Amino acid sequence: MKVLFIGGTGIISAACAREAVRRGIEVHLLNRGRHPERTPEGATWFRADINDGEQVLKTIGKRTYDCVVDWVAFTPDQAHRDVDLFTSRTEHYIFISSASVYQKPPEHWVISEEMPVGNPFWRYARDKIACEKVLLDAHDAGDFPVTIVRPSHTYSDGWVPTPIGSRDFTIAQRMLDGQAVISPGDGQALWTLTHSEDFARGFTDLMGNPGAVGEVFHITSDEARTWDAFYRIIGEALGVEPLITHIPSGFVNKVSPILGQGLLGDKAYSMVFDNSRIRRLVPGFKALIPFHEGIRRSLAWFKKSEDRKMVDRERNREIEKVLEDWGKRMGEKRIEN
Secondary structure, three states: OEEEEEOOOOOOHHHHHHHHHHOOOEEEEEEOOOOHHHOOOOOEEEEOOOOOHHHHHHHHOOOOEOEEEEOOOOOHHHHHHHHHHHOOOEOOEEEEOOHHHEOOOOOOOEEOOOOOEOOOOOHHHHHHHHHHHHHHHHHHOOOOOEEEEEOOOEEOOOOOOOOOOOOOOHHHHHHHOOOEEEEEOOOOOEEEOEEHHHHHHHHHOOOOOHHHOOOEEEOOOOOEEEHHHHHHHHHHHHOOOOEEEEEOHHHHHHHOHHHHHHHHHHHOOOOEEOOHHHHHHOOOOOOOOOHHHHHHHHHHHHHOOHHHOOOOHHHHHHHHHHHHHHHHHHHHHHHHO
8 A cells, every 4th residue: 555644744643654664554755854854764755845736746746645644734725725636646535633623612521423513712623624524525526535533632752741732841841840730620621642653553544444435533542531630640750749720721711822722622621532433443443552651751752862851931931821810810819708
C-alpha cells in the first residue's frame, strides 16, 4: 500500500508515519520541511506547500495513492482544495478532524460518533465541523471516498497534557516551582488522554480499509480520570505535590479567552469515548500506554536537554492573571460573608 501524508511531522502524524513504515507501508510525506528530523527512516519526503495547488501537482507528478491523509486542513476552503486535488489521485482520503466538534456542553458524558456536533465556544471546532460537511457532501455525491477521524487530546514526548496547555514545559515548570495550576470547575470532570503511539496503532488499520469509507471514527484510550487525578500523576512523576486551584471555566474564559476557549470548547466537560466503532473494524485495537507511563516517557524526553524545557511566557502571564483575579474575587466573597 502507498499512502501520502499531508503534513506528517506533527504530534500525532509523526507517530502514524513511523507505525506505517514499521508495517511495511510505502509512506510519502508532503510538507514545507520545517521538521525534517521527524521524517521516519524509510519514508519519502516531498517539499511543497499544500496551499499551492500547482506546486503540489508539480511535486507529486502523476503519482496516485491508495490513501491520502490530510493532517493540516483546518478550514472549509482547504477541504474544498483537497477534493479538487485528490479526487482522481486516491482510492481513500482521510480527514483529521477533532473530538472538540462534539456538542458542547455534551448531552452525555459517554461520547459515541453518533452524538450531535456543535461548538459555540471555539472557532477551531466550528471550522472542523464545516470541513467535515464539505468532505461528506463530496462523498455523498459519489465523487470522494472519505473517512473522518476525530482525535481527542493526544500527547507524546515533549507534551505535558493539562486542561490549560500541553505543548511545552510551562505547567511542569510551574509545578516544580511550587506555583498554582488551574483545574476547571471542581476538578472532577472525567477526561481522556491518549498517547500518540496508541492512536497510531488504531489509525494505521483504517488507511485503505474499504470498511472505513463514509464513516466517522474517534480513536482514544479507555483510561478516564479526573483533571485533579491527572495533575497528581504528573506531580508524582515530577516528584512534587501539585498546588491545584479550582476555578470555574466561565470565569477563566472571562478573564483570559486564550485559556478559556479551550476549556468551554472542549476540556471543561466530562468526556469518555466509546471506541466500539473502531474496534468493530479493527478488532485488535487497544490503547497500551497508561498515562502514568506516558507522562514519565515525556518528562524523560525533557530531561535530556535543558533547551527542551520551553516555557510559554504569554501563557504563564495569562495563568497568573486568572489566578490573581480569582484570588481577589474569593477575598471579596470572604469579606462579604
